Amino acid sequence: MGIFDFMKGAGAAIFGSGEPKDDADTYVSLRKQVENHGIKTEGVEFKVHDAGVVTITGAVPDQDTREKIVLIVGNAKGVAQVDDQLAIGVPMEGGAVPTLAESSDGSGGGDAGEWTSKTYTVVSGDTLSGIAKKMYGNAGKYMVIFEANKPMLSDPDKIYPGQVLRIPPLEG
Structure with missing residues (x-):
């Protein structure tokens, strides 16, 4: 909340x-x-x-x-x-x-009631792999962000400045 x-x-x-x-x-x-x-x-x-x-x-x-x-x-x-x-x-x-x-x-x-994901606001020039590098230290984890934002995202390349994305914690 x-x-x-x-x-x-x-x-x-x-x-x-x-x-x-x-x-x-x-x-x-x-x-x-x-x-x-x-x-x-x-x-x-x-x-x-x-x-x-x-x-x-x-x-x-x-x-x-x-x-x-x-x-x-x-x-x-x-x-x-x-x-x-x-x-x-x-x-x-x-x-x-x-x-x-x-x-x-x-x-x-x-x-109970607390978000487990972080949020990230997309800025001009961002890519999911760049966001993954910033948030997880590993650009290859971009699919974790993509999957967490389905069905809002239909393609990893279709993000826009100002969009707020879920950044879930990495498992294990």
Whole structure:
């Protein structure tokens, strides 16, 4: 849980006017954008505030899904911040979501509710291998970053300045 900063002027133009609004069309656009990446949004709610801030609440099955939803929403043009209030676990009776004490991050690391991945904002001239060299000390680990960002990335060469990527911890 936490607030994540994004480049408001970068990303997919999903809002038509360029600015997310507190209206049904924006919520449909956000939901559709997440679902277009193969992630179910049942039990997930979006709330848009002033200045391009989006709060995401509800429950998701695991940490991987949580991180991807935050990045998909944040990488939409017009979004400056995402307030991640997602819980890990199955929604409880009556639509309630687990609290931090009741949730498990499902990733095998970190405290409940804490991100296990780091984030990296792409700058002009970056490549996934260059980012892997900076983050892991090994350019050959670029596929770890690519796999962690699927389905948001369809090709290792298709990244853009301002895009925020997940950088998972290396296993073993």
